[in-house]
Amino acid sequence: MDTGAVDVVSTSSGIAQIITEEKGENVIVVAPGANAQLTFSYLEKHLALIRSSSIVLTQLEIPLETVDYLAAVTRKENIPLVLDPAPAQPLPSSLLKGVEWLTPNESETCSLLGLESQDVPADAMKEIAEILLQRGSRNVLLKLGKRGCYLALADGRRVFVPAYTFAPLTRPQPAMPSTVPLLQRCSKVMIPFDVLCGPPLSPPFPSLAKALNRPCRLRRKSVHS
Ligand SMILES: Nc1ncnc2c1ncn2[C@@H]1O[C@H](COP(=O)(O)OP(=O)(O)OP(=O)(O)O)[C@@H](O)[C@H]1O
Ligand SMILES: [Mg+2]
Numbered sequence: 001m002d003t004g005a006v007d008v009v010s011t012s013s014g015i016a017q018i019i020t021e022e023k024g025e026n027v028i029v030v031a032p033g034a035n036a037q038l039t040f041s042y043l044e045k046h047l048a049l050i051r052s053s054s055i056v057l058t059q060l061e062i063p064l065e066t067v068d069y070l071a072a073v074t075r076k077e078n079i080p081l082v083l084d085p086a087p088a089q090p091l092p093s094s095l096l097k098g099v100e101w102l103t104p105n106e107s108e109t110c111s112l113l114g115l116e117s118q119d120v121p122a123d124a125m126k127e128i129a130e131i132l133l134q135r136g137s138r139n140v141l142l143k144l145g146k147r148g149c150y151l152a153l154a155d156g157r158r159v160f161v162p163a164y165t166f167a168p169l170t171r172p173q174p175a176m177p178s179t180v181p182l183l184q185r186c187s188k189v190m191i192p193f194d195v196l197c198g199p200p201l202s203p204p205f206p207s208l209a210k211a212l213n214r215p216c217r218l219r220r221k222s223v224h225s
Pocket of ligand 2: 084086105
């Protein structure tokens with residue numbers, strides 16, 4: 001990992017306490033600390049790095065204005081922006097229009113839509129994904145806990161990918177552990193879609209590495225409006 005763009009500021013580090021509740025879902029309490037100081041002026045210092053990126057992944061533990069600025073930059077530069085919208089909060093369409101992949105879990109999905117529920121009913125996932133597409137994100141990846149995930153892609157494809165079945169872990173997991181492999185898989189899937197639609201990859205993912213070595217085209221062809 002290249003930490004060359006990491007600055008030191010005179011405040012405490014951001015802290016997220018992650019606990020796993022009895023059903024195996026994680027619950028996260030965030031104290032933003034230094035994350036709150038990640039302003040757009042910091043991004044301005046590192047524009048060259050952002051512009052040289054093939055893909056940019058962010059979430060909402062930094063100020064919303066910074067995420068907004070990042071979305072504007074990546075959109076202008078035609079770089080796919082992946083937004084994992086955690087911690088959950090309503091987002092303006094102006095931001096969502098700059099997002100290539102929106103990857104909410106169930107509670108985040110409900111927050112985005114202003115719903116009180118914390119769960120996405122199975123019969124509502126398609127409709128919900130369509131609403132999020134209409135709000136501006138080019139692709140939507142709904143993370144549905146033990147059910148798996150539902151993808152609504154810019155080119156019209158709609159796919160439900162069931163999860164593996166396994167016992168809940170008692171060890172708390174860091175934020176976004178599933179997003180990166182999911183998107184690595186999905187990014188490849190933008191071209192070889194069969195990787196996603198094929199039979200489930202078996203833990204401990206021997207074939208995932210193979211799948212991820214496939215040629216990948218990350219930059220999208222045109223900027224959406
Ligand atoms: N109990 C489970 N059994 C199998 N797979 C699961 C289980 N829980 C989560 N997953 C897988 O992990 C993905 C992400 O989990 P979840 O929907 O809970 O979001 P999340 O906890 O916010 O993830 P992240 O920590 O990556 O942000 C799910 O879409 C599913 O593929
Ligand atoms: Mg998450």
